Amino acid sequence: xxxxxxxxxxxxxxxxxxxxxxxxxxxxxxxxxxxxxxxxxxxxxxxxxxxxxxxxxxxxxxxxxxxxxxxxxxxxxxxxxxxxxxxxxxxxxxxxxxxxxxxxxxxxxxxxxxxxxxxxxxxxxxxxxxxxxxxxxxxxxxxxxxxxxxxxxxxxxxxxxxxxxxxxxxxxxxxxxxxxxxxxxxxxxxxxxxxxxxxxxxxxxxxxxxxxxxxxxxxxxxxxxxxxxxxxxxxxxxxxxxxxxxxxxxxx
Numbered sequence: 001x002x003x004x005x006x007x008x009x010x011x012x013x014x015x016x017x018x019x020x021x022x023x024x025x026x027x028x029x030x031x032x033x034x035x036x037x038x039x040x041x042x043x044x045x046x047x048x049x050x051x052x053x054x055x056x057x058x059x060x061x062x063x064x065x066x067x068x069x070x071x072x073x074x075x076x077x078x079x080x081x082x083x084x085x086x087x088x089x090x091x092x093x094x095x096x097x098x099x100x101x102x103x104x105x106x107x108x109x110x111x112x113x114x115x116x117x118x119x120x121x122x123x124x125x126x127x128x129x130x131x132x133x134x135x136x137x138x139x140x141x142x143x144x145x146x147x148x149x150x151x152x153x154x155x156x157x158x159x160x161x162x163x164x165x166x167x168x169x170x171x172x173x174x175x176x177x178x179x180x181x182x183x184x185x186x187x188x189x190x191x192x193x194x195x196x197x198x199x200x201x202x203x204x205x206x207x208x209x210x211x212x213x214x215x216x217x218x219x220x221x222x223x224x225x226x227x228x229x230x231x232x233x234x235x236x237x238x239x240x241x242x243x244x245x246x247x248x249x250x251x252x
Contacts, residue, residue: 184214
């Protein structure tokens, strides 16, 4: 079976889940291709498509939604699909509905829409980091969810998403606009070692580290903050505790 996994990940949680799916599927003897939408990936021949992304204000990032709209073509061979999301809370994790419905309209059979509760990596302004003991439990639970999710590929099921996703997609649009404004509050201070990592890794090419300036294309992925080797990036003049994925999925 040929499986293609496509994802967008800001600071690593979604990438970790995507690679977890890859490891299990490889172990089961399937051919797996995994890539980020930032890799200019084109869909090849596949029996199963797995798409994942984080939750930003109730939906997937606008970048992932746009990628799906541009790159997913109609299929006629009843290919199956799994859509997953990662977020610090599951109450408003509606992105799987948005992406799932778009794939269903293209002819995919949606076999699973898992939502993974992962450590918080967006806590500028008012949120607190996820406690270490809770992080460990979240990764343990995520491992179990991946294993159960893959079992659904062999079942003759097709999840039907009846509700409208128009309002969910509007939320993604609103957040995209808000992010551009909020992104102007990021700043690079004098502790910067001029490694250029933030500029290179920004998914929107929004940072000019030489001039220590941000343009107005920010999507609030906070990748720059969490990946800076000296934590030289602040938000509204406040340093943020960095988040790194340091737990391991146990998918044996």
